[in-house]
Amino acid sequence: MPIRHPERRTERLWLRQWRDADLEPLAEMDADPDVMRYIGDGSPGTREQTAAALGRVRAAWDERGYGLFAAEDIATGELIGWVGLAVPAFLPEIMPAVEIGWRLRRRSWGRGHATEAAREVLAFAFDEVGLDHVVSVCHVDNHASTRVMTKLGLKFDRTTRVPAHGQPVHVMRLSREDHHREHRGDGG
Numbered sequence: 349m350p351i352r353h354p355e356r357r358t359e360r361l362w363l364r365q366w367r368d369a370d371l372e373p374l375a376e377m378d379a380d381p382d383v384m385r386y387i388g389d390g391s392p393g394t395r396e397q398t399a400a401a402l403g404r405v406r407a408a409w410d411e412r413g414y415g416l417f418a419a420e421d422i423a424t425g426e427l428i429g430w431v432g433l434a435v436p437a438f439l440p441e442i443m444p445a446v447e448i449g450w451r452l453r454r455r456s457w458g459r460g461h462a463t464e465a466a467r468e469v470l471a472f473a474f475d476e477v478g479l480d481h482v483v484s485v486c487h488v489d490n491h492a493s494t495r496v497m498t499k500l501g502l503k504f505d506r507t508t509r510v511p512a513h514g515q516p517v518h519v520m521r522l523s524r525e526d527h528h529r530e531h532r533g534d535g536g
Contacts, residue, residue, distance in 0.1 A: 484519075
């Protein structure tokens, strides 16, 4: 069984549990139309929606023993977004599954933070949670997230549409076996 409320560190990031003070920067991120362009139906989120989502994120850790980590820049102490594991119930055709995902504030894009944090979350998923595989889902036009998925070793599984809003998405998949093979193969 994984540690109930784990934290992880990478070279530049502290993947930690959520604090009440995280609501404001998280709400700011979710209200950014560029950040939300490929999320759900593409609409920016309200502070109320973010607060409700944060409550669900906190509860997921207690219910499942895994969830979304708050991603904090170690150098600045700034919350830059989140990276973690969730159940992708919005896409019933791939269930049962656990998804690895991320969302970062715009000023953190293009710095390798998503890849760095997601590598650490994959180790957590396979080595501590004990998952056999993970999936990752992104809008077909979200080329930046697709590149991150590819860097992490996820392989294309399918293209489909999210039933709730009809947006086209790519589903990619990675097994524990493939992750460990690739991890050992690169000297890690």
